[in-house]
Amino acid sequence: MEQxxxxxxxxxxxxxxxxxxxxxxxxxxxGADGAETKLKKPRLALDNGSAGKNGTAxxxxxxxxxxxxxxxxxxxxxxxxxxxALKMTGKGKWDHKxxxxxxxxxxxxxxxxxxYLRSCVDKADGLKESLVEGHEKDLAARExxxxxxxxxxSILGEQFAESKESVSSMKEKNAQLKKELEERxxxxxxxxxxxxxxxxxxxxxxxxxxxxxxxxxxxxxNYVKSQEYAQNLQDFVKKLKEDTQRMNESLLKIQxxxxxxxxxxxxxxGNEEQLNEKLRGSKELVSELKSxxxxxxxxxxxxxxxxAKALENMASAFKDKEAEAKxxxxxxxxxxxxxxxxxxxxxxxxxxxxxxxxxxxNNLESNRESLRQLEIKCDSLQSxxxxxxxxxxxxxxxxxDQAEAEKESFERTRQALESSMxxxxxxxxxxxxxxxxxxxxxxxxxxxxxxxxGVYDRAKSELSAKTRECEGKTLDLQKAREELNRYHEITGQxxxxxxxLMVKSxxxxxxxxxxxxxxxxxxxxxxxxxxxxxxxxxxxxxxNEQHQIAMKELEAKDRLLREAEEQIHExxxxxxxxxxxxxxxxxxxxxxxxTRPLTDxxxxxxxPNGAPTISYTSQGEKSGKGLQLHVATNKQAKKxxxxxxxxxxxxxxxxxxxxxxxxxxxxxxSQLVQSALDGYKVCIFAYGQTGSGKTHTMIGxxxxxxxxxxxxxxxxxxxxxxxxxxWDYTISVSMMEIYNEEYKDLLxxxxxxxxxxxxxxxxxxxxxxxxxxxxxxxxxxxxVESLLAKAMSxxxxxxxxxxxxxxxxxxxxxxxxxxxxxxxxxxxxxxxNLVDLAGSERLSKSQATGDRLKETQSINKSLSALGxxxxxxxxxxxxxxxxxxxxxxxxxxxxxxxxxxxxxVNVAPSQESAQETLCSLRFASKVNACEIxxxxxxVS
Ligand SMILES: Nc1ncnc2c1ncn2[C@@H]1O[C@H](COP(=O)(O)OP(=O)(O)OP(=O)(O)O)[C@@H](O)[C@H]1O
Numbered sequence: 001m002e003q004x005x006x007x008x009x010x011x012x013x014x015x016x017x018x019x020x021x022x023x024x025x026x027x028x029x030x031g032a033d034g035a036e037t038k039l040k041k042p043r044l045a046l047d048n049g050s051a052g053k054n055g056t057a058x059x060x061x062x063x064x065x066x067x068x069x070x071x072x073x074x075x076x077x078x079x080x081x082x083x084x085a086l087k088m089t090g091k092g093k094w095d096h097k098x099x100x101x102x103x104x105x106x107x108x109x110x111x112x113x114x115x116y117l118r119s120c121v122d123k124a125d126g127l128k129e130s131l132v133e134g135h136e137k138d139l140a141a142r143e144x145x146x147x148x149x150x151x152x153x154s155i156l157g158e159q160f161a162e163s164k165e166s167v168s169s170m171k172e173k174n175a176q177l178k179k180e181l182e183e184r185x186x187x188x189x190x191x192x193x194x195x196x197x198x199x200x201x202x203x204x205x206x207x208x209x210x211x212x213x214x215x216x217x218x219x220x221x222n223y224v225k226s227q228e229y230a231q232n233l234q235d236f237v238k239k240l241k242e243d244t245q246r247m248n249e250s251l252l253k254i255q256x257x258x259x260x261x262x263x264x265x266x267x268x269x270g271n272e273e274q275l276n277e278k279l280r281g282s283k284e285l286v287s288e289l290k291s292x293x294x295x296x297x298x299x300x301x302x303x304x305x306x307x308a309k310a311l312e313n314m315a316s317a318f319k320d321k322e323a324e325a326k327x328x329x330x331x332x333x334x335x336x337x338x339x340x341x342x343x344x345x346x347x348x349x350x351x352x353x354x355x356x357x358x359x360x361x362n363n364l365e366s367n368r369e370s371l372r373q374l375e376i377k378c379d380s381l382q383s384x385x386x387x388x389x390x391x392x393x394x395x396x397x398x399x400x401d402q403a404e405a406e407k408e409s410f411e412r413t414r415q416a417l418e419s420s421m422x423x424x425x426x427x428x429x430x431x432x433x434x435x436x437x438x439x440x441x442x443x444x445x446x447x448x449x450x451x452x453x454g455v456y457d458r459a460k461s462e463l464s465a466k467t468r469e470c471e472g473k474t475l476d477l478q479k480a481r482e483e484l485n486r487y488h489e490i491t492g493q494x495x496x497x498x499x500x501l502m503v504k505s506x507x508x509x510x511x512x513x514x515x516x517x518x519x520x521x522x523x524x525x526x527x528x529x530x531x532x533x534x535x536x537x538x539x540x541x542x543x544n545e546q547h548q549i550a551m552k553e554l555e556a557k558d559r560l561l562r563e564a565e566e567q568i569h570e571x572x573x574x575x576x577x578x579x580x581x582x583x584x585x586x587x588x589x590x591x592x593x594x595t596r597p598l599t600d601x602x603x604x605x606x607x608p609n610g611a612p613t614i615s616y617t618s619q620g621e622k623s624g625k626g627l628q629l630h631v632a633t634n635k636q637a638k639k640x641x642x643x644x645x646x647x648x649x650x651x652x653x654x655x656x657x658x659x660x661x662x663x664x665x666x667x668x669x670s671q672l673v674q675s676a677l678d679g680y681k682v683c684i685f686a687y688g689q690t691g692s693g694k695t696h697t698m699i700g701x702x703x704x705x706x707x708x709x710x711x712x713x714x715x716x717x718x719x720x721x722x723x724x725x726x727w728d729y730t731i732s733v734s735m736m737e738i739y740n741e742e743y744k745d746l747l748x749x750x751x752x753x754x755x756x757x758x759x760x761x762x763x764x765x766x767x768x769x770x771x772x773x774x775x776x777x778x779x780x781x782x783x784v785e786s787l788l789a790k791a792m793s794x795x796x797x798x799x800x801x802x803x804x805x806x807x808x809x810x811x812x813x814x815x816x817x818x819x820x821x822x823x824x825x826x827x828x829x830x831x832x833n834l835v836d837l838a839g840s841e842r843l844s845k846s847q848a849t850g851d852r853l854k855e856t857q858s859i860n861k862s863l864s865a866l867g868x869x870x871x872x873x874x875x876x877x878x879x880x881x882x883x884x885x886x887x888x889x890x891x892x893x894x895x896x897x898x899x900x901x902x903x904x905v906n907v908a909p910s911q912e913s914a915q916e917t918l919c920s921l922r923f924a925s926k927v928n929a930c931e932i933x934x935x936x937x938x939v940s
Contacts (some may be wrong), residue, residue, distance in 0.1 A: 069116035596693035679828030683894030688906030690839025874930035
């Protein structure tokens with residue numbers, strides 16, 4: 001009721017309204033005395049006495065409602081208002097009796113009315129209880145659901161962790177496999193490079209081999225040429241053979257001629273005998289002519305002798321010639337045989353040459369040798385031929401000379417004979433007849449001589465023919481010589497070429513054999529490499545298979561992981577939803593009370609064995625939430641006694657005892673901090689009197705870090721975790737204080753430009769911008785700590801009556817959290833304001849003066865503005881006075897309907913501070929009773 005009075009005295013005028021108020025109160029049923037009274041029945045408004053006490057007959061219907069009043073009202077056409085407005089009228093001004101008589105039924109009606117209303121209220125109570133029960137059941141069911149969900153979530157988390165582990169192991173395995181594969185690939189590459197170099201070598205060797213093959217082909221060509229040359233030689237030998245045959249034939253012809261000559265000689269011998277007979281006849285004829293005949297006989301005998309001698313000489317010459325021709329023939333036959341043998345040898349050698357190049361060389365050597373021999377022989381033959389020719393010429397010359405001499409002698413003889421015959425004719429003119437016969441004989445002799453001359457001419461022509469033949473032979477010989485010379489030249493050249501070629505060939509063969517060795521080695525290497533490669537390929541194939549299997553497994557795991565991630569995401573979404581539901585159920589503005597430990601001084605001031613100033617509800621549903629403040633009424637002594645104390649009960653969302661650690665406290669707000677990461681605007685502020693532990697709670701120290709460093713730590717950790725779900729956060733921090741209703745940047749020592757000041761603007765989306773305010777992006781705790789230390793050093797602190805290092809300003813630690821998730825296409829903009837308010841002490845207690853007084857006044861003003869804002873939001877006022885103070889204006893987006901707020905009410909446990917504590921707790925109770933609407937997540 002006190003609460004309702006405070007909020008505008010909303011007294012329920014009808015049961016329905018009362019029920020509504022009760023249900024609201026049931027949700028907000030926390031707080032001090034005032035709050036508690038809300039839960040009581042609304043009997044105070046009508047509590048003018050119990051109808052039952054009058055013993056009036058009471059009619060009740062089945063539902064338990066007192067229907068007497070209703071019946072009465074219906075009968076008299078009455079309402080409560082008309083009943084209340086009813087006035088007792090008497091007959092006159094002094095007709096008290098009449099009025100009294102009217103009064104009695106009126107009182108009865110009133111009593112019936114009261115009973116009816118009471119029964120209504122009772123029913124409403126019953127309904128309320130059943131609703132509360134239903135609500136509690138609903139809450140329990142939701143909590144059970146939540147537990148199940150959280151269990152499911154934890155199972156999912158475990159599964160996720162397992163799948164993550166397996167995925168990471170798979171990834172490791174995959175990485176190893178990849179590494180192996182890369183190594184193999186590298187090895188393959190090396191091998192390929194090796195193979196490539198070997199292939200290059202092979203190609204080079206092939207090229208060299210091709211060049212060698214070309215050279216070999218050239219050699220083969222040369223060899224073919226040499227074969228052709230050998231063929232030419234064979235042809236030449238054939239020609240030689242043919243020449244030899246022709247020589248043989250010519251020899252045969254010469255023999256025939258010889259035989260003819262012999263026969264002609266025989267004929268001439270016969271002729272000679274005839275001549276001799278004729279001569280003997282003529283001798284007989286001439287005997288008569290004795291002296292002449294004797295001289296003629298003598299001459300004839302001399303002629304005969306000469307002729308015989310010539311004939312003998314000719315015969316001997318012919319014999320010699322025959323012998324020589326025979327010898328020559330034999331020589332030629334021998335030579336022919338030799339040549340044939342040599343030819344055979346050459347042929348065999350040629351065959352051998354054909355078989356192998358080396359043998360060819362040998363054969364060529366031997367051929368050369370044989371050619372040399374042939375040359376020598378040819379030379380000898382040539383010389384012999386030349387000798388023979390010379391001899392022949394000499395002989396022919398001799399024979400010509402002899403023939404000419406014979407002719408001359410014959411001529412002389414003829415001339416002598418003619419002269420003698422002329423003389424004889426002259427002498428024998430007389431004896432013409434006799435002489436005519438002698439003349440006829442002489443004519444015969446002359447005819448014989450002419451015949452002889454013819455024979456001689458024939459012999460001469462034969463000789464000239466022979467000479468021509470010889471000349472032809474000589475020409476042939478010269479040709480043969482020339483050919484031989486050419487052959488020698490060619491042979492020499494070809495031999496040289498052959499030698500060079502052979503040297504080259506040998507070198508090439510050596511090279512070829514080494515190249516072949518190299519080639520063989522390369523081939524074997526190539527084979528090995530090929531084998532290795534095939535092995536590697538097989539291994540590679542198996543590795544690839546393994547890799548594919550691993551990839552498939554990985555894909556399956558990835559799928560599972562994605563599913564798990566989706567499930568986690570869904571779970572996360574559900575968690576957020578439930579978390580928000582819980583927060584909504586708890587109220588979007590919550591209040592935690594924290595009591596600091598007693599200082600030594602305070603402890604000594606407390607009653608040694610007395611009850612503590614603040615005690616906590618340890619049992620029942622209010623355990624951990626409820627507390628009692630015992631305020632001594634003996635103000636003089638400031639000491640408590642059982643008789644002189646007032647006890648105030650308060651209930652909050654959480655009540656931390658003196659020994660509660662920072663960790664414990666943070667555990668309770670961590671969900672709220674998480675909300676900021678999820679895109680909510682969150683405000684956590686510490687309220688309390690000076691020295692009650694606000695700064696300790698919010699900032700703490702290095703040993704016991706407070707909510708600000710712990711929140712940052714959690715945000716960084718969660719941000720890292722959320723990265724796995726695709727979230728990327730940018731966190732920036734600004735720190736300021738509001739001192740004497742002015743903003744002051746605590747991250748910069750720079751003074752504001754003249755005439756300028758920090759101004760705060762909020763846009764439609766609740767984004768706050770401050771002019772000239774330093775905003776630092778932070779990624780690590782170290783950075784935050786250093787910034788915090790800097791801010792602390794710049795904060796306005798002074799010693800007060802209550803605190804040696806009292807914060808004389810509101811400290812605002814402002815965190816802008818911008819998150820982006822590309823895969824989801826979401827951006828979140830969360831804000832976390834962590835505020836260490838200035839101490840809220842009463843002026844009377846702080847005894848401040850001067851600057852301290854001004855400070856205290858502005859502090860109190862802004863704190864009361866904070867209370868006003870909260871109350872206005874709770875009341876649903878059309879105007880919320882945010883602009884009444886710099887603090888509320890700055891925190892506007894975080895104190896509005898769409899934000900989440902948490903207030904620490906810090907209290908000191910000493911009796912000395914009890915009054916201040918009572919004020920703080922009362923203020924906190926008011927805040928706790930507020931509803932500031934449903935928080936909104938800022939997602940784009
Ligand atoms: N929970 C606690 N545990 C231990 N010591 C505490 C606790 N709370 C406060 N203190 C100590 O009490 C003293 C005063 O605390 P603190 O400075 O935090 O008060 P405050 O409310 O911030 O005061 P002011 O408003 O004047 O700044 C400090 O020495 C602090 O260490």
